[in-house]
Amino acid sequence: MDNADIEKMIKDFIFSYPKLHRVETRWREPIVGFVSAEDPMFAQFKSIIRATHAAPSELLPEANSVVAYFIPFAKNLHKENFKMKHYAARSWAVAYVETNRLISRINEHLKSELESQGYRMALIPPTHNFDEQSLMSDWSHRHVAYAAGIGRFGSHNLIITEKGCSGRVGSFVTDLMLEPSARSENERCLHKAGFDCLKCVTRCEYEALYADRFDRHACYRQLLINDNYYADLELTDVCGKCSAMVPCSVINPVKAKGEI
Template sequence: MKRAIESLIKGYVKDYPALKNTLTGWDEPLVAYADVKDEMFIRLKEIISPTHAMPEDFLEGARTVITYFIPFEKSVAQSNIPGRESSRQWAVAYIETNQMINDLSIFIKGELEKMGYRSAVIPATHNFDGEKLISDWSHRHVAYVAGLGTFGLNNMLITDRGCCGRVGSMVTDLKIEPTERDGIERCLYKGKGICKKCVDRCVNQALRADSFDRHRCYEMCLYNDSLYSGLGLTDVCAKCMVGVPCSFKGPGNMP
């Protein structure tokens, strides 16, 4: 079943640019699975917020969380390296990828229903508290639980294909063997005490080695949204994700 689901996800992402005539291109996604009974889900209420949802909140009888990371083509990330503001290409990629994640989840839900299984679609973004800026369902943290990657100093999920992309997740009552967390530290600073290039890349002094000011970060995201208001909600920045060693790679093949 794993192979079938991964084939569906990878095929959908591959065909999506032609299907929807997008400006954005994506590389092959990574997929991982978590057992809803994994104790790490309970810990998310301690790590993130007491209001963080559990898989069963979306689907009664849930058994598995399916997570996936969809990497941007390198040109998307490279376009966002220069300057203080996010590039238009990055802003467009954000909008189009969020839409693709929603479309993909609906597609997978339909395919699972054909097999006799139920599932729940979860929005790609903007399911967070507007004052605390904390999500009630963090796709990145759920993907960590599923073994898709580990967190960098920049608070982004670093997968074996880097951090420049988007994470999605959904819940199903299909039982799928969970992916093991491999225990590999993918952040060079956390693992070896070197790098901190993401701190240097932060354009609004929100990120430091020992702290993160999420409100200063979001201030910059809203500034970029004002630049690209015609595209939809583009509260993005991502300067700390581009031009760094973990943009496109995991620890095993980092320079």
């Protein structure tokens, strides 16, 4: 089993999912990346994120590789989220619930496929694996996605991929030996690449995102306001206005400028 097999399994699963399950959300083709479990970046994460951030071997002692994937939402979703004033759009809240479930199911599917061929895999939940006080996780999917070459951080903190930032990230650890993906040195955020933008900051009306800082507790307060607003849905701590109708919502805007 190699990189192409893993990528195909993830893509096929997402492609057939709406045909097999009653879901409102639609997704575009995912972007899959690979990184060695021995990559020195995992040691750096213990200082960049926090000391308790797990190394792959702490999740799976025989770890050889880490796989990360970004599942982009259909292109209309961020527009719907933009149109709804103050609160997140209902479709954005539903997409959060449905995509978290999709990620869990992809991982369960891959685990059983890998185990049937004698390999091992550690399951990691898509979210809610964070400390409610510090609002940090001991396994940051988006840092792992960065390490696996899937994208780079934007001024809004989100990972920007070739298909934008509007979507969700999953990752897992396995003992399979996989070829690491290349990491691009090119920024994907217009502001970071030296262009005028910071539209994400303008979108945040909740005193959370500024040009030079991010107040994660203010952000979380807004997420919980939305959860309360959509009380008929299961936990939906969402907002995502900083990713709605911004240049990096569904594309790599630096590439679109023809700069790279």
